[in-house]
Amino acid sequence: MTQSAPSPALFFDTIVGYQRTAAIKAAIELALFTAIGAGNRSIAAIAEHCGASERGMRILCDYLVVVGFLTKSGAEYGLTADSAVFLDRKSPVYIGAATDFIASPALIELFLADPAEIVRRGGTLQGEGSVSPDNPIWVAFARAMAPMMGLPAGQLAALADDGNGRPIKILDIAAGHGLFGIEIAKRNDQAEITALDWDAVLDVARENAAKAGVASRFATIAGSAFEADLGGPYDVVLLTNFLHHFDMAACEGLLRKVHAALVPGGRAVALEFVPNEDRVTPPGAAAFSFVMLGSTRAGDAYTFAEYRRMFEAAGFSGLALHELPPTDERVVIARR
């Protein structure tokens, strides 16, 4: 093969990215994948099941074939293996609700209102962005993202708790849905969890704790991790998807506070998007930096070297990095 001719294909694919967002949002809201999973294969049957026009459904289904979510054979549509596992509401690992957060109107507006100005300014155009006090997007987050957390919550629990069933006190900072702490409580009936978040978000976490039957060992602290009295001392402090919202100085300050709230030998366990030192691999973790540019004033996807610097400046030692396949995230663990 000789070198291929220059092509504008990537450029056009990228400009119309918002149309892909629109298509998958529509499909999830209409429960299109669930309809096909239930055996509806023709456009007429799918459209009727979803309460949509045949014209709209035919064009949407063809588009979803083009971008890789459906198969088509003659006039019949089917689910790909990935769509059957993750996008059919009947699947135990359905994650479609994530669109309610990741493609919420509020987040879309943050990115598309004036993207060049975000880059000029070097951060979100809306004050503190997503981390403003009591921002309702975190209630949406807690409800929308919980289903995605089953797998990493189990892995994280195994990293945070040694499995010996000894008494252990856990602080879950910015708990959201609360599932990371809840998973530890399910695994160890001597574990006591304290979840910290905005009060409206804690309603979701308390619901989840009650559903999991661990409410009696599930305490809460309402407010900002930067301002609240953390209580303690704790054996483990969880920082799941939290540090990336802030600049390094703010992270270091919070880590000092976390350090003071731990027993000697206690551990901080941070779930994070940690790109390699080149900052452009692996793609999921590296791209997350752009999410922080658009939605926060000074957050970032920090490298492990940067986390090491922040944790060590706050008094921690014994830094370790764990992979969390198949997710894009990693776990940073540090010891007091």
Added chain:
Amino acid sequence: MTQSAPSPALFFDTIVGYQRTAAIKAAIELALFTAIGAGNRSIAAIAEHCGASERGMRILCDYLVVVGFLTKSGAEYGLTADSAVFLDRKSPVYIGAATDFIASPALIELFLADPAEIVRRGGTLQGEGSVSPDNPIWVAFARAMAPMMGLPAGQLAALADDGNGRPIKILDIAAGHGLFGIEIAKRNDQAEITALDWDAVLDVARENAAKAGVASRFATIAGSAFEADLGGPYDVVLLTNFLHHFDMAACEGLLRKVHAALVPGGRAVALEFVPNEDRVTPPGAAAFSFVMLGSTRAGDAYTFAEYRRMFEAAGFSGLALHELPPTDERVVIARR
């Protein structure tokens, strides 16, 4: 290799499509590719050249490496071959301005305001969508898309005009930037062009005709192709990126009118996104149907069989389909 484990990667890539749109819009507006093309390789140099913060530029550049528009070596950034050809303003085939139309706030709003409702209803949520009378989107189109039309305009001119330099009258319906007719006028100094479009759009076409030195052979008709007196008779009527905005009955009605405006033996030449009969290949043409779902009441990317039916019902014969590589479009030619 055994079968790979189920992955939600495509789902997440697709939900955040709007972030890709934001990144490429920012890069084009800030002339990032032009800055790198001029030799600025470090973040400090690129940021200063573009008038942006270093933090914003560092995160944007890394993101553009991840999605394939830039290269990175150490702390130095470079253009990919495709970015150098198409996205550097100094390139003769720069097409970055297409973002002003394809990712304009008006089009984005059409798709993202309520995508599920578009599918339920089977068409745009805004009245006649993009084809409402005097819609200003077409002035943006005429200015933004002209640079992309150099290559197809040359190929289309060769299909429309036999190159013998004989007198020929051309009607260019929905002329936009006017470049398709202008290209024929440049090729054949006996060609007389009549361009039809909304009056504000014709200003752009007339500017382009003057720049090309063919203004004396460039007449105009302001208004709707469905309502205006087309004049004539013409040897060739161009219908470039127009029929896809309307339902088949409307297309057939317009084609009757075009048929009546042609000399016997005259030809209609339609530039179109024509998917294969399976409607899901090739990807660019097939995906275009979704663009019409979101932005029109009843438009579509029609197959060649459907075009054959419409043209023949309007009295045409001798239908032929021509490829237009490397574009996603094809040319349908029919004879009176």
